[in-house]
Amino acid sequence: MKQDTLGWRAKFGVLGPSTNTIVQPDFEGMRPRGVTNHYSRIFTPNAKAVSNEASRAGTEVIAGNTLDAVRSIMTCEPHYLVMGMSAVTFFDGRKGADRFVRMVEDEAGVRVSVGSHACAAALEAYGGIRRIAILTPYWPAINAEVRRYFGEMGFEVVRDVALECRSWIAIAEVTTETLRDTLKRLDGDDVDAIVQVGTNLSMVRLAAAAEMWLGKPVIAINTATYWHALRANSIIDQMDGFGRLLADF
Structure with a gap:
């Protein structure tokens, strides 16, 4: 089977809100040789979260736009998806997290790491x-x-x-x-x-x-999610500078 020239170990499709400026550089900093990150932005207006209600509503918008970003990133045929957003992966407890994972994986046809799990x-x-x-x-x-x-x-x-x-x-x-x-x-x-x-x-x-x-x-x-994605793909590289999780486990 032919391999991607740069992502010969794994091509990760990374999904994050379009307003997010931290996930992409964070994941690049933790990326081992032979792994590539390919970012797909989930359309997200910069909601003014001035209350509990507004914050929840803004988060639901992100969740509702997720599958469009999944369909977009799958055109480069990544081996695995990494979810660079967190709030909706905690909603409705463990069952809600499992339901979100199933929704994404059913659309993508590949597995995903999410922040909660x-x-x-x-x-x-x-x-x-x-x-x-x-x-x-x-x-x-x-x-x-x-x-x-x-x-x-x-x-x-x-x-x-x-x-x-x-x-x-x-x-x-x-x-x-x-x-x-x-x-x-x-x-x-x-x-x-x-x-x-x-x-x-x-x-x-x-x-x-x-x-x-x-x-x-x-x-x-962000460390936990990228660590989880690496280990789920049997990539066991350890690196310093990001805490014991990536250095020891």
């Missing part, structure tokens, strides 16, 4: 984690969906922070200082690990650093 798999990979804290750019109504999902997956959410970003683009504008301070607020002896959700937050490098000064797993969703 990837984060749960990452927590299991570390081992011994049951109590977690959660950081998101969302509003409380969406955080409730994230808490529900992790609860159904067997984890206790001790506390969470919703940064209540006012638009999709504003998520990428959250500063390292704000994120660092929020991690410190979330940490405590009652927490085994911290999970960051929201693919347009720039957290992959900060999470890796935070693992060292907090002394516990800090999982950035």
Whole structure:
């Protein structure tokens, strides 16, 4: 069988909101030799998420436009899909996540890694984690969906922070200082690990650093999702700079 000249190990089709500016460079930074990422943007107006209701409605628009992006990316015949958005993959708990995966895979004819299941798999990979804290750019109504999902997956959410970003683009504008301070607020002896959700937050490098000064797993969703996609394709390359998940597991 003929192989792609650059993607001779795997061609990944990456799907993310058109407003997202973080996923693409994050995934490129974690890409091993012989793997290529091919980005398909899910049409997403830069919704002004000024309330729980507006935030949820904006997220539903992204979900509704997903399959158009799937059909577009499949024209380059990727081996696997990587979902570069997270909120809708947590909706309606574990069954909702499974339903979303089936919808995408039925349309694409290939498998997909999604943020919710990837984060749960990452927590299991570390081992011994049951109590977690959660950081998101969302509003409380969406955080409730994230808490529900992790609860159904067997984890206790001790506390969470919703940064209540006012638009999709504003998520990428959250500063390292704000994120660092929020991690410190979330940490405590009652927490085994911290999970960051929201693919347009720039957290992959900060999470890796935070693992060292907090002394516990800090999982950035973009790291977890790309790690999950690599391992699902038997690509076991380990790399430094992105935390223990990619370095050790």
